Structures are given as structure tokens and as C-alpha cells.
Amino acid sequence: MTQASIKSRSPIAAHPVTSAIIAILIVAVIFFAVYVPLYARATPMVGDFPFFYFYLLIYMPVVSIVCWVVVLLQKRVRPSGSQDGPAAASAGPGEVNGRTQ
Amino acid sequence: MSNVNYVTFTIVLVLFLIVTLTGFAAARWRRTEDMMHLNEWGLGGRSFGTFVAWFLLGGDLYTAYTFIAVPAAVFGAGAVTGFFAVSYTIIVFPIALIFLPRLWSIARTHNYITPADFVRGRYGSHSLSLAVAITGIVALMPYIALQLVGIDAVLTVMGVGTSSGNTFVKDLPLFIAFLVLALYTYVSGLRAPALTAFIKDTLVYVMIIVAVFYIPTRIGGWGHIFAAGEAHMKAISPVTHKPNGVFIPTTGNSQLAFSTLALGSALALMVYPHAVTGVLSTKRRDIIKRNMALLPLYSLMLGFIALLGYMALADKATVASVKKAGGNAQLAVPYLFQHLFPSWFTGIAFSAIVIGALVPAAIMAIASANLFTRNIFTEFFKPDATPRLQTQVSQWASLVVKLGALLFAVSLPRTFSINLQLLGGIWILQIFPMIVFGLFTRWFHRWALLAGWLAGEIFGTIAAYKVATPTTSHWAGSTDLVFGHTVYIGLSAFILNVAIVVILTLIFKAARVPEGADETLPQEYTADPAQPSAPTPAAVGIGSTGAAPDQKTH
Numbered sequence: 001m002t003q004a005s006i007k008s009r010s011p012i013a014a015h016p017v018t019s020a021i022i023a024i025l026i027v028a029v030i031f032f033a034v035y036v037p038l039y040a041r042a043t044p045m046v047g048d049f050p051f052f053y054f055y056l057l058i059y060m061p062v063v064s065i066v067c068w069v070v071v072l073l074q075k076r077v078r079p080s081g082s083q084d085g086p087a088a089a090s091a092g093p094g095e096v097n098g099r100t101q
Numbered sequence: 102m103s104n105v106n107y108v109t110f111t112i113v114l115v116l117f118l119i120v121t122l123t124g125f126a127a128a129r130w131r132r133t134e135d136m137m138h139l140n141e142w143g144l145g146g147r148s149f150g151t152f153v154a155w156f157l158l159g160g161d162l163y164t165a166y167t168f169i170a171v172p173a174a175v176f177g178a179g180a181v182t183g184f185f186a187v188s189y190t191i192i193v194f195p196i197a198l199i200f201l202p203r204l205w206s207i208a209r210t211h212n213y214i215t216p217a218d219f220v221r222g223r224y225g226s227h228s229l230s231l232a233v234a235i236t237g238i239v240a241l242m243p244y245i246a247l248q249l250v251g252i253d254a255v256l257t258v259m260g261v262g263t264s265s266g267n268t269f270v271k272d273l274p275l276f277i278a279f280l281v282l283a284l285y286t287y288v289s290g291l292r293a294p295a296l297t298a299f300i301k302d303t304l305v306y307v308m309i310i311v312a313v314f315y316i317p318t319r320i321g322g323w324g325h326i327f328a329a330g331e332a333h334m335k336a337i338s339p340v341t342h343k344p345n346g347v348f349i350p351t352t353g354n355s356q357l358a359f360s361t362l363a364l365g366s367a368l369a370l371m372v373y374p375h376a377v378t379g380v381l382s383t384k385r386r387d388i389i390k391r392n393m394a395l396l397p398l399y400s401l402m403l404g405f406i407a408l409l410g411y412m413a414l415a416d417k418a419t420v421a422s423v424k425k426a427g428g429n430a431q432l433a434v435p436y437l438f439q440h441l442f443p444s445w446f447t448g449i450a451f452s453a454i455v456i457g458a459l460v461p462a463a464i465m466a467i468a469s470a471n472l473f474t475r476n477i478f479t480e481f482f483k484p485d486a487t488p489r490l491q492t493q494v495s496q497w498a499s500l501v502v503k504l505g506a507l508l509f510a511v512s513l514p515r516t517f518s519i520n521l522q523l524l525g526g527i528w529i530l531q532i533f534p535m536i537v538f539g540l541f542t543r544w545f546h547r548w549a550l551l552a553g554w555l556a557g558e559i560f561g562t563i564a565a566y567k568v569a570t571p572t573t574s575h576w577a578g579s580t581d582l583v584f585g586h587t588v589y590i591g592l593s594a595f596i597l598n599v600a601i602v603v604i605l606t607l608i609f610k611a612a613r614v615p616e617g618a619d620e621t622l623p624q625e626y627t628a629d630p631a632q633p634s635a636p637t638p639a640a641v642g643i644g645s646t647g648a649a650p651d652q653k654t655h
Contacts, residue, residue: 026195033191034364036356040349048323052180052349053408056187060401063191067198067394074390078627 015077022073029066033059105260109439112448113259113455116304117278120297120456124285124463127292138488139214142290143471143495145382147209151391153295154383157464158392159399160298161379162370165251165458166244168305168406170519173430175410176423179334179346181359184407188363189370190400197371198393201380203540203626205389208381210625215468216377216536217476223539224547225617227480232554233532234476237374238502240529241469243521244373245506248458248465249275250431250519253510255451257426258435272511278455279462283503286463287496291382294463301460304453306402311446312412312438313405319441320415330411358580358587365592369530372537374468375461386629413437462503470498523579524565527591531557531598538602540626547617549605557598564590 012019032038039055046054128136133146140147149157167186174183204219213219217237221230252275261274285293317323334348350356370376383389413419413433422436423429438450474495479486486494535550565579568590580587 026199029195030192033188034360036188036350036360040351040356042349048327050327050349053184053327056184056191057401057404059191060397060404063194063400064394064397067194067397070195070198071387071390071394 011078018073018077022070022077025066025070025073029063033063106439106444106447108444109259109448109451110261112445113255113452116300116449116452117281117455120300120459121281121285123297123300124282124293125288127285127296128289130289130292130296135488136290137492139471139474139491139495140212142492143214143467144378145291145295147382147384149295149383149388150385151388151395154379154388154392155395156298156302157295157382158376158379158396160294160301160457160460161375161464162396162461163305163399163403163457164244164248164461165454166247166522167403168454168457169251169254169431169434170247171403171407172410172413172434175330175407176413176433177346177410177430179330179348180350181347181355181362183410185359185362186366187400187404187407188359189366190403191397192363193367193370194393194397194400196367198390200537200540201371201389201393202386204377204536205380205383205386206628206630207540207621207626209386209630210628211621214381215472215475216372216374216532217472220535220539221476221480222620223543224535224550225619226547226551229535229547229551230476230480232551233535234472236528236532236554236558237472238469240525241374241465242502242506242509243525244375245462245465245469245503246510247519247522248462249279249507249510251458252278252455254429254431255435255454258432258439259451275511276507278459279503279507282459282463283466283500286466286499286503290496291378291464291467294460294467295382297456297463298460301453301456304449305457308450308453309402309405311442312409312450316409316412316437316441320412326408326411326415329415333414354587358589361589361592362580365530365589365595366526368533368595369526369591372533373529374472375465378464378468378471385631409434409437416440462506466499466502466506467495469502470495473498473502520565524562527561527565527579527594528558530591530595531561533595534599534602543616543619544606545602546606546609546614548614549602549609552605553598553600553602556601557594560597561590561594564594 033056040052042050042052044051049057131146131148133141136142171183171186174186177183204216207213207222208219211218211222213222215234215237217230217233220233221227224230256274289296317326320326331348334344334346336345337343338345347355350359371380380389383392410433413423413436416437418440419433419436422440423433426432426436435451435454438447442450474486474491478494478498479491483490531554534545534553538545538550568579579590
């Protein structure tokens with residue numbers, strides 16, 4: 001692998017801790033969903049829901065939050081340019097109408 | 102048409118008309134000067150923000166077939182073949198977060214429109230890009246046809262067209278729905294599904310929220326619903342002499358089947374061409390990332406949709422209706438709604454399913470058409486095709502694809518479409534190495550990738566053909582025994598594929614087989630160009646441009 005691949009890796013080398021946290025979060029969030037023995041049981045019941053079904057449903061908001069944290073951490077590893085700074089952060093539903101050129 | 106409920110029918114008809122008008126009006130939405138360009142027709146001007154992209158991707162990935170088939174599978178066989186879909190939509194987003202932003206960046210920089218465009222540019226190989234294009238088109242055809250199965254289930258329960266013995270009259274409502282869809286897609290391109298997705302998703306959310314809070318109060322609460330599900334799964338089927346299904350996967354084999362199905366399906370989903378089309382239509386790199394964090398909210402909805410299968414089991418009238426209709430589990434959810442909702446709300450729920458079929462069908466047809474235009478027509482027949490000609494070819498190709506899917510759905514037995522869709526997942530998973538590995542490294546050799554792809558496709562197809570149950574001799578499912586373990590065939594074929602790719606890459610490198618030209622640069626995979634590279638005619642030919650002038654490199 002050449003100079004180019006070293007260059008593309010440099011932001012990760014510059015932020016080893018953040019990069020490691022990102023990797024751990026992604027691997028963990030996949031593992032805890034794929035490793036079925038962890039939650040394949042009926043008890044404890046949560047309300048009327050068997051644990052298996054409760055676990056998979058409650059996992060959705062958890063994935064959402066974990067992905068959000070990963071996105072925020074990635075911004076620290078590879079900060080975007082001016083264009084993707086505050087303007088991007090405030091751009092939300094309002095984008096529906098005005099087409100930005 | 103004697104037993105049609107006219108309140109329900111009228112509401113479905115009115116909402117269908119609203120969607121039709123919206124589809125045609127979408128041509129004027131965010132209008133630009135030159136609409137005859139694939140960036141415009143095929144990717145909506147690459148201009149969608151977080152909000153639009155959320156609806157578009159949600160409308161794209163959660164199809165009518167999902168609303169019908171996932172609860173149908175839960176209704177019929179419980180957790181492993183049905184509820185795995187929930188686990189699958191959990192892991193798809195963290196996986197996608199790893200590679201989709203890179204795909205977006207490189208596609209934006211080089212003006213790639215299809216995943217096959219990227220493969221062509223990365224490996225300098227016509228045959229590899231053709232492999233991606235053909236796999237994509239072949240896998241999408243039954244997927245579009247399956248959207249019709251969703252519409253058909255609703256129409257059957259509504260009593261529309263079923264009384265006639267004539268195939269043409271029987272399927273006339275399907276013909277009309279698809280004709281309308283084909284016309285507005287032709288006119289408006291990706292703008293049509295993007296705008297109609299708002300209507301679809303609003304209806305689906307209303308439907309599911311009401312269903313989750315209202316239905317349990319009518320049929321004895323969640324405790325009763327789960328008890329009915331558990332009782333049905335544990336009951337011994339008179340045909341197979343085995344339990345009907347799995348309520349909670351506690352044995353090693355059922356757990357492995359559950360997790361390999363989830364993992365394999367999750368890997369496949371985001372390399373489906375229609376998913377890539379949705380992703381490439383967004384305006385900025387961080388919109389993709391943000392959406393991977395926001396889309397799991399749809400999966401929560403899918404979780405409750407899956408539980409409709411148990412609700413149907415808990416409602417005796419629904420179980421009786423399904424039995425009377427020849428045991429077709431696809432009808433479970435429409436019957437459940439019809440029995441428990443007042444007829445006006447049944448109309449809304451049925452509209453949600455019908456419109457939920459039209460949105461993804463449109464995006465899939467556009468994705469197939471783009472693959473044909475860019476990677477077969479322009480690549481092999483007319484390399485100097487102008488943007489205008491490419492757009493026209495895509496428009497016609499989208500009509501042909503939809504017509505093909507329609508004939509497919511009408512002429513072949515419904516189960517055949519379902520089997521082909523399972524196969525489609527297995528097929529699509531085999532292009533994962535070329536695309537996703539290629540986003541990170543150029544180490545893998547192009548001929549090795551081609552050989553691995555071919556081996557994976559052949560193995561997967563044969564293995565799926567051989568799956569048999571006491572009731573079905575072939576294509577009975579998508580899991581198979583590998584060394585005594587039940588594994589998703591797509592994933593075992595994928596592992597074979599990757600093993601061959603690695604071994605052959607080492608051999609080809611040792612033999613110094615030419616690697617092909619790579620037109621991409623490492624920093625382009627993280628670039629965030631504000632606009633697509635200038636859509637001059639020269640920039641549109643495949644792989645002809647370098648980086649966009651305003652591209653940022655960091």
C-alpha cells in the first residue's frame with residue numbers, strides 16, 4: 001500500500017481514542033443484536049411483552065442514539081469545512097422548500 | 102364486486118387519485134432548467150436534504166411487501182423467519198454508517214449515478230460493472246413484482262376484481278395502478294416517489310400508531326396477543342408433524358438461523374440499487390450520516406408491524422378468514438384491519454399499503470433503468486450518448502421494467518415471485534465485496550472479484566433450489582444446513598465468495614495479472630463537494646472526469 005493509503009488513514013491516527021470509541025460502539029451495537037442467546041428468553045416479562053420482543057423493540061431507539069453519537073464523534077475525527085459547520089447543523093426540515101444551489 | 106365495502110373503496114380511490122396528481126405535479130417540484138439529465142430525472146437533482154431524504158429512504162426501504170410479508174411470516178412461523186426482520190433493520194444502519202458516506206463522496210466527485218458506475222471507475226473493468234448491473238436488474242424485477250403482491254392482498258380482501266374468472270378483468274385494478282405509476286415515473290423521475298413518500302409515510306404512521314393502541318383493546322390486550330402467538334407456534338402442524346413455528350428462538354440452530362438471516366439481509370440491503378439511488382439523491386455527505394441515525398425510527402414501526410402477525414392470530418375472525426381463503430398468510434393483516442377497524446379507517450390503512458407499494462416500485466424501476474442506461478446501453482452500445490439521450494433511454498427503460506414486473510406478477514404464481522425475491526437477496530449480497538470492499542481498498546483483484554461473484558451466485562442459487570419441506574419440493578426457504586448448522590444461504594454463499602476472492606487475488610498478484618486502471622483518489626472517498634461535478638456532456642460519459650473543481654480534500 002502506498003503513500004496514498006497512509007494519507008487517508010491519518011485522521012484516524014491523529015485521534016486514536018475517538019476512533020477506537022467509534023469502532024467499539026459500532027461493533028457493540030451490531031453484536032448485541034446478532035448474539036441471540038443474550039436475549040432469547042421469555043422472562044423477565046416487561047408489561048405484557050416477553051423479554052425477547054421487548055429487547056428488540058427497545059433496541060431501536062438505542063441504535064438511533066448510538067448512530068447519532070458515532071456521527072458526532074466522526075465530526076471530531078474528520079472536521080468538515082466551513083460549509084458543513086454551523087449552517088449544516090441548523091439546516092433541518094426547512095430544507096424542504098428552498099433548493100440550495 | 103358484490104361484497105365491496107364502498108366507504109373503504111372510495112377512500113382508497115380518493116387517496117390513490119391524490120397520489121397520482123402529486124406524482125405528476127412532482128415534475129415541477131424543485132424544477133431546474135435542464136430536466137433532461139440523469140442527475141435530474143434519475144437522482145432528483147442530487148438535491149435532497151435530511152428531511153426529504155428521510156422520507157425517501159424510509160419510503161424506499163420499507164415496502165408494501167414488508168407491511169404484508171413480515172407480519173405474514175410472523176403469523177405463519179413466528180420469530181425466526183418473521184421477527185428476524187426487526188433484528189435485521191437494527192444492524193443495517195450501523196453497518197451502512199461505515200460505508201455509505203464513502204460511496205456518496207466518490208459518486209458525487211465522479212458523477213457516478215449507479216453502483217456499477219463506481220465499480221467501473223474503481224477497477225477499470227467493463228465485465229465487473231456489467232456483473233453489478235445485471236445482478237441489480239435481475240434482483241429488482243421480482244422485488245417490483247412483489248409490490249404487486251402487496252397491492253393484490255389488499256384488493257383481494259376488499260373484494261375488488263376477484264369475482265371474475267377472467268384473468269384480465271381480475272387483474273384490471275393492478276393494471277390501472279401500475280399504468281398510472283409508470284406514467285408519472287416517466288414524467289417526474291425520482292421527484293415523484295420523493296414527493297409521494299410524504300403521503301405514504303404519513304398514512305403508514307397513522308395506520309400503525311392506531312393499530313398498536315387500538316387493536317389490543319379490542320382483542321384482549323398484549324398478554325392475550327402474545328399468548329395466542331406462543332400457542333400457535335407450539336401447536337403441532339398436521340402436515341409437517343413439527344411445531345408451526347418458533348416463538349422465541351432458544352435452540353442453537355434457530356438462533357443461528359435468526360442471526361445469519363439478520364446479518365446477511367442487512368449487508369445486502371444497502372447495496373440494492375434502489376437503496377443506492379436514494380442515497381445518491383442527497384445533497385451533502387452528512388445528510389446520509391444523519392439519516393442512518395434517524396431511520397431506525399422506521400424500524401421501531403416495523404417491529405410493531407411484525408407484531409400485527411400475532412394480533413391476527415389472536416383474533417378468531419381473522420384466523421377463520423385466512424383459513425377460508427386457502428390459508429394464504431399474506432391476507433392476515435388486511436383481514437385483521439377489515440375485521441377490527443371501522444370501514445373508513447380500513448380505507449386509510451389499505452391506502453397506506455397500496456401507496457406503500459407504489460413509492461418503492463417507482464424507485465426500483467428508476468434504479469433498474471439507470472443501471473441499464475449507464476452500464477449496458479451507454480457502456481456497450483453508445484458510448485457517446487448525450488445526457489438527453491441517456492435520460493430518454495432511462496425513461497423508456499423504466500416503463501419496460503415495470504411492464505416486465507407486471508407480467509411477472511400476473512402470469513406467474515405468487516409464490517414464485519416470493520421465492521425469486523428471496524433469491525434476489527442472495528444474489529445482491531454477492532456484489533457486496535466489489536462495492537463495499539472497493540470503497541476501502543484496491544487490494545482485491547478485479548478478476549478475483551468476478552470469479553468470487555460467479556461462484557457465490559451459482560452456489561446460492563443451487564442451494565436455494567434444493568431447500569425442501571414436506572409441503573414444497575424446491576425453493577422452500579432461504580436457510581440451509583452447513584456442517585449441521587442452519588445458516589442463511591445468502592451468507593454462506595457470501596463467505597464462499599469472499600474466500601475465493603482472497604485466494605485468487607493472491608494468485609493473480611503473484612502472477613502479475615494486469616490490475617486495471619483506478620480513476621479514483623483516496624481523498625475523494627471522504628470529500629464533500631458542494632455540487633455534483635459540472636454536468637457538461639463531457640462529464641457525463643462514464644468515468645471521463647476527474648475531481649470536481651470545487652472539491653474539498655481533507
